[in-house]
Amino acid sequence: FTESIVGKTQEEAKGKQWVELFVPPTDQPSVQKLFQSVVAAQTVVTHINKILNQKTHATHTIEWYCKSISGQMGNIIGVLAIGIDITDRLEAEIALKTSEERFRGVFENSPIGIFQTAIDGKLEHINPALAKMIGYDSVEEAQAHISNFGADFYDKIETRKKIVALTLKEKDFQFFDIVFKKRESEHRYGKLAIRAVYDDDGQPEYFEGLIED
Numbered sequence: 314f315t316e317s318i319v320g321k322t323q324e325e326a327k328g329k330q331w332v333e334l335f336v337p338p339t340d341q342p343s344v345q346k347l348f349q350s351v352v353a354a355q356t357v358v359t360h361i362n363k364i365l366n367q368k369t370h371a372t373h374t375i376e377w378y379c380k381s382i383s384g385q386m387g388n389i390i391g392v393l394a395i396g397i398d399i400t401d402r403l404e405a406e407i408a409l410k411t412s413e414e415r416f417r418g419v420f421e422n423s424p425i426g427i428f429q430t431a432i433d434g435k436l437e438h439i440n441p442a443l444a445k446m447i448g449y450d451s452v453e454e455a456q457a458h459i460s461n462f463g464a465d466f467y468d469k470i471e472t473r474k475k476i477v478a479l480t481l482k483e484k485d486f487q488f489f490d491i492v493f494k495k496r497e498s499e500h501r502y503g504k505l506a507i508r509a510v511y512d513d514d515g516q517p518e519y520f521e522g523l524i525e526d
Contacts, residue, residue, distance in 0.1 A: 318375070318398060320368030337365050337372065351379045352389055361399070374400045426524035432509075432517050434463020434473065446503075446526050448496025458496075468492040468500055480507050481517060493524070501526055 319326065319335045326334070336344050344362050351358045357380045363372045375396040384390040420427055426443030430436055436459050441452055447466065449455035459465050467473040472491065480487045486508040495501050507522035 318364055318366060318373050318396075320366040335364050335367070337363055348392070351392055352381050354381065356380070364396075373398050374403050426526075427522070428462065428524070429519055429521045430462045431519055432477075434461045436462035437519060443524060446495070446501075446524065447493070448499070466493050468494055476505070476507065477520075480509055480520065484508070484511075 321334075332341050332344050332348065340362050347358070347360050347362075357378055359376070359378050361374060361376050364375050365372055376399045377394055377396050379392055379394045381389050382391045382393055420438075420440050423440060424442055426446045427438075427440040428436070428443055429438040436456060439452055439455055439459075439462075444450075444452045444455040447455065449458065463473045463477075464470060467476075468491075476487075476489055476491075486506045489505045489507070491503055491505045492500050493503055504525045505522060506524075507520055509517040510519050510521055512518045
């Protein structure tokens, strides 16, 4: 761990000031303060900080579990620290958050109606375009008035049953020309792209779809 993360062998690092040698200068004051709190505490202290690799000059994000070590006389003789390199995990979490933010932007700003429903038709998510398409001023208003999207959206319940049956036979999006109901019972014509999303056991979990008026 020492050699791969900090770029020094155990022999090279032994006896050196850890904070000054391996912690980036901007993080050194907070890490020094944290070290003092570890010495004073009687329990395990956890924290996250960056470590600078002396060979590659790359930084690694380390999650630490630290505890002071007492001698036979009760005095503090050192600190035991276990570090886990979470650099890849942290980067993956950031990438996922960025991806989710981008998806949210597409979902909320798309001119095409987008929805997710439970298998039984209960509405889970709807975007502003679809809310407006079916006669509501906002997503919140649509969600407050629609108890079951499957029953309230399609012109006939038989239409939904047919679409559900055909969609569950395939893994990819299925495409349909439909008649859907707008608020106040007005009927509109649209194109529907819908697919079932399955869980890890292969069971259908929910439907997601796109609707164009």
